[in-house]
Amino acid sequence: MENIWLFAIGVFTAFFAINNPVGNIPIFLSLTKQADRGRKRHISKRATFTAFIIVSGFIILGKYIFDFFGLTIPAFKITGGILVFFVGFEMIRAQQSSIDNQTEIDFNEGISISPLAIPILAGPGTIVTAMNYTTTANYVDMIILVLVFGIVMLLNHLAFVSSDYLVRFIGQNKIIVIEKIMGLIIAIIGTNMFIQGVDLAFLE
Secondary structure, eight states: OHHHHHHHHHHHHHHHHHHOTTTTHHHHHHHSTTSOHHHHHHHHHHHHHHHHHHHHHHHHHHHHHHHHHTOOHHHHHHHHHHHHHHHHHHHHHOSSOTTTTOSOOOOOGGGGIIIIIIIIISOHHHHHHHHHHHTTOOHHHHHHHHHHHHHHHHHHHHHHHTHHHHHHHHOHHHHHHHHHHHHHHHHHHHHHHHHHHHHHHHHO
């Protein structure tokens, strides 16, 4: 039971860091600044649910994808580690999202699918992180992965629908600091994945 809780906590930390609900708030606000509260709620629900379905699909079918393409766990961990590291690195060094710098956005509820669901919530880093855990996961682990990612998506939804209040309460500068910290955690997770892949490659 203790191992299950440790696994769940580790998965939550990884998903929370790479999805960073607080860090996504400025992006959501910039994309929905022409929407009223009701439409923002609808867009948030659609985006988080779509992302949940996409990542859950990769979690459930991850092993079959490996078998179909003949992928090896060490190669995936090494490649995935490099990719996740650069996701974190970009978060650390970025001054401001290019989305945030747009002065005019043609409002369309299709933004709930792209770019909100893909690639902001269910981007390459999130998918790689999910599949990294599925490489050695049993059915219980896969259920935990889906449930934990669902919790993270729920937190993103709550952050989105409360975005106006949270920005006033936390402050834009503090949100940027949180994003940098999450970027550091993501980079460390990527480095750890890379090290695991190298260890597995030399042990085989």
